[in-house]
Amino acid sequence: MYLKSLEIQGFKSFANKLVFEFKGGITGIVGPNGSGKSNVADAVRWVLGEQSAKQLRGAKMEDIIFSGTQTRKPLGFAYVAITLDNSDHQLAIDYDEVKVARRVYRSGESEYLINGTNCRLKDVQELFLDTGIGKEGYSIIGQGQIDKILSGKPEDRRELFDEAAGIVKFKKRKATAEKNLDEEKQNLCRINDILAEIE
Numbered sequence: 001m002y003l004k005s006l007e008i009q010g011f012k013s014f015a016n017k018l019v020f021e022f023k024g025g026i027t028g029i030v031g032p033n034g035s036g037k038s039n040v041a042d043a044v045r046w047v048l049g050e051q052s053a054k055q056l057r058g059a060k061m062e063d064i065i066f067s068g069t070q071t072r073k074p075l076g077f078a079y080v081a082i083t084l085d086n087s088d089h090q091l092a093i094d095y096d097e098v099k100v101a102r103r104v105y106r107s108g109e110s111e112y113l114i115n116g117t118n119c120r121l122k123d124v125q126e127l128f129l130d131t132g133i134g135k136e137g138y139s140i141i142g143q144g145q146i147d148k149i150l151s152g153k154p155e156d157r158r159e160l161f162d163e164a165a166g167i168v169k170f171k172k173r174k175a176t177a178e179k180n181l182d183e184e185k186q187n188l189c190r191i192n193d194i195l196a197e198i199e
């Protein structure tokens with residue numbers, strides 16, 4: 001699996017539609033300070049479901065929408081899409097190519113799409129679980145992140161290893177099953193109380 005392309009429109013400094021095509025090997029993005037290099041990584045984070053404006057170096061989510069320049073009016077929406085080559089089927093989806101897109105309007109309305117079909121944020125998150133690509137993954141190492149990992153709590157470091165080992169989805173499923181079991185236990189308790197009253 002590899003990132004084939006990135007499409008950006010109205011996201012941060014990228015007002016016009018822009019498509020980055022990535023070939024095999026290593027791609028470097030270079031440019032003067034403030035030209036938008038980090039905005040490219042932010043766009044990838046965002047389309048993968050980032051919910052924190054702070055992680056995207058903004059104060060509020062609306063800050064990711066192109067806010068205009070002296071010569072250009074602000075835009076009303078931001079759109080980012082990534083296309084991944086999935087011919088090795090590392091992503092558990094029956095397509096050789098997977099396009100994940102996210103769009104948000106100034107009104108706050110937003111949508112996620114997987115291969116053109118509307119979906120939930122949860123679907124995007126689940127698609128990338130245990131691949132290292134998700135927003136919690138390690139495919140994007142931000143400035144200062146290595147220091148944070150090294151000096152962080154052992155539990156935080158463990159999360160990284162869990163993701164690499166591919167066991168996060170099982171941990172999540174276990175947590176959901178335990179929660180459901182707990183609820184059922186409480187229901188059973190209530191039923192027993194009612195039965196005791198009737199008898």
Ligand code: ATP
Binds near residue numbers: 014037067
């Ligand atoms: P450096 O090399 O200094 O780290 P960089 O190339 O990584 O810089 P970025 O931090 O990606 O640059 O981009 C910063 C630029 O993006 C600034 O000029 C800022 O004005 C612009 N920018 C950020 N958000 C928006 C927005 N919502 N609308 C328009 N421009 C924006």
